[in-house]
Amino acid sequence: MTGHDVSDTVPLRADLVIEYPFIRTTGPVVGAFLTGLREAVLVGIRRVDGTVMVPPVEYDPVTSESLTEVVEVSSTGTIVSWTWVDPPRPGSPWDTPHGLALVLLDGADTPLLHGVLVDSADELATGLRVEAVWRD
Amino acid sequence: MREVAVVSSAIHQVEALTFTTDVQLMVPLINEARSAVGLTQADIGFTCSGSSDFLAGQGFSFVQTLDAVGAFPPISESHVEMDGAFALYEAWVKLQIGEIDTALVYSYGKSSPGSRRDVLAVQMDPYTVAPLWPDAHAVAAIQARLLLESGAVSAERLAEIAVRSQHHAVGNPNALRASTDATVVSVLSEAMVSDPLRPSDIAAESDGGCVVVLAAGDRARSLCERPAWIRGIDHRIDAHALGVRDLTRAPSAALAALKAGAPDDHLDIAEMHSPTTSQEHILATELGLGPDTVVNPSGGALAADTLMAAGLVRIAEAARRISNGEADRALAHATSGPCLQQNLVCVMEGQ
Numbered sequence: 001m002t003g004h005d006v007s008d009t010v011p012l013r014a015d016l017v018i019e020y021p022f023i024r025t026t027g028p029v030v031g032a033f034l035t036g037l038r039e040a041v042l043v044g045i046r047r048v049d050g051t052v053m054v055p056p057v058e059y060d061p062v063t064s065e066s067l068t069e070v071v072e073v074s075s076t077g078t079i080v081s082w083t084w085v086d087p088p089r090p091g092s093p094w095d096t097p098h099g100l101a102l103v104l105l106d107g108a109d110t111p112l113l114h115g116v117l118v119d120s121a122d123e124l125a126t127g128l129r130v131e132a133v134w135r136d
Numbered sequence: 137m138r139e140v141a142v143v144s145s146a147i148h149q150v151e152a153l154t155f156t157t158d159v160q161l162m163v164p165l166i167n168e169a170r171s172a173v174g175l176t177q178a179d180i181g182f183t184c185s186g187s188s189d190f191l192a193g194q195g196f197s198f199v200q201t202l203d204a205v206g207a208f209p210p211i212s213e214s215h216v217e218m219d220g221a222f223a224l225y226e227a228w229v230k231l232q233i234g235e236i237d238t239a240l241v242y243s244y245g246k247s248s249p250g251s252r253r254d255v256l257a258v259q260m261d262p263y264t265v266a267p268l269w270p271d272a273h274a275v276a277a278i279q280a281r282l283l284l285e286s287g288a289v290s291a292e293r294l295a296e297i298a299v300r301s302q303h304h305a306v307g308n309p310n311a312l313r314a315s316t317d318a319t320v321v322s323v324l325s326e327a328m329v330s331d332p333l334r335p336s337d338i339a340a341e342s343d344g345g346c347v348v349v350l351a352a353g354d355r356a357r358s359l360c361e362r363p364a365w366i367r368g369i370d371h372r373i374d375a376h377a378l379g380v381r382d383l384t385r386a387p388s389a390a391l392a393a394l395k396a397g398a399p400d401d402h403l404d405i406a407e408m409h410s411p412t413t414s415q416e417h418i419l420a421t422e423l424g425l426g427p428d429t430v431v432n433p434s435g436g437a438l439a440a441d442t443l444m445a446a447g448l449v450r451i452a453e454a455a456r457r458i459s460n461g462e463a464d465r466a467l468a469h470a471t472s473g474p475c476l477q478q479n480l481v482c483v484m485e486g487q
Binding site for chain 1: 251261263264265267268375378381
């Protein structure tokens with residue numbers, strides 16, 4: 001190979017930092033739900049037909065209308081359907097076998113998916129009453 | 137509506153493609169489907185593929201797989217991050233415009249390097265559902281319990297669906313779960329995976345790919361003795377959140393079937409993309425299948441479920457049975473999302 005001797009030349013250098021140069025917000029509705037969790041309060045949102053959807057979203061999933069009326073619901077509810085997760089999945093927040101259920105909270109019209117912490121599948125049943133357990 | 141038909145297809149599904157790249161998988165399949173009708177890539181008007189970056193582990197992974205097509209000189213091409221059945225829909229729309237007469241559709245998925253049931257949890261709502269990491273089997277199990285406890289179906293009936301799939305899959309080289317010995321008693325004696333679903337209730341996970349060649353009008357007639365004419369194709373979607381829809385129903389499947397003209401005449405066969413037996417029961421009801429329609433003659437997705445390709449495989453399987461004279465009118469179905477959220481229906485006829 002011919003050309004200039006570049007052995008003494010300092011190589012060009014450009015540092016690359018991979019980043020997301022924006023801050024993501026959860027918005028007025030999901031944000032209200034997450035803020036509620038911090039305060040140990042569960043909220044849903046009122047749909048155009050008057051029913052309350054939990055967890056809330058900013059739009060009606062059927063009519064697409066914007067929804068804004070955040071409604072507090074109870075932290076007790078009833079299991080609508082369930083399964084048993086054993087062993088717990090690798091990403092699961094729980095490290096022991098647990099139930100996973102659709103829970104219709106009192107005051108809500110749509111069920112919420114969540115873990116149900118009991119010792120065995122034998123303790124789970126549709127219609128079982130459950131209550132939220134809050135982290136200290 | 138311009139007449140468009142499936143004129144050729146190729147399918148390959150195995151348990152795991154451990155040492156095969158997506159390109160290595162697709163080269164022989166694409167060649168097989170094109171050469172069956174004497175076409176080279178230069179004869180193809182539009183190419184459309186379906187695959188998932190989540191499975192490939194990198195962004196824009198489909199660009200690399202274009203090497204299997206031969207994309208030089210430049211070709212007219214598109215991609216959907218969906219099952220290949222939806223790529224076929226895009227190609228069908230392109231053919232309707234009338235500027236091209238042929239299209240190549242393919243899709244592939246290699247989920248074996250990871251835990252598919254867990255990866256699928258990331259398709260749920262990222263704020264309130266995905267953090268619970270509900271795996272795909274658990275979510276389907278919650279749906280299956282609702283169905284069972286509603287009285288719409290019995291555990292025995294679900295076992296019958298599993299048994300029928302295993303019997304039909306015998307002789308299908310692309311089926312992973314096939315057996316002449318399967319019985320309702322043997323299925324019901326299996327230990328639960330995700331209560332109330334047993335192993336035979338859940339589709340056998342496979343790696344693989346599928347290729348379909350479409351052609352319009354006289355071009356289709358010149359390429360194929362008996363093309364599988366697409367008489368109707370439609371896809372619809374239901375709400376994403378699990379709690380806001382009746383999980384024992386799939387209204388989007390019923391609507392897609394109606395719009396595709398499925399109820400207009402007798403269906404000889406139906407190939408349904410049902411990830412579980414419970415979902416197959418829901419689909420059979422929503423699609424309005426009668427007792428004289430042969431359901432999943434290939435064994436269906438229960439016998440081999442290749443993520444991103446299982447829906448396109450259903451279209452290929454149904455089209456083959458029309459082209460070989462086994463069926464005159466067939467329905468093929470593809471699904472996407474949790475608990476049959478999105479559904480595509482394609483109705484094909486021999487004449």
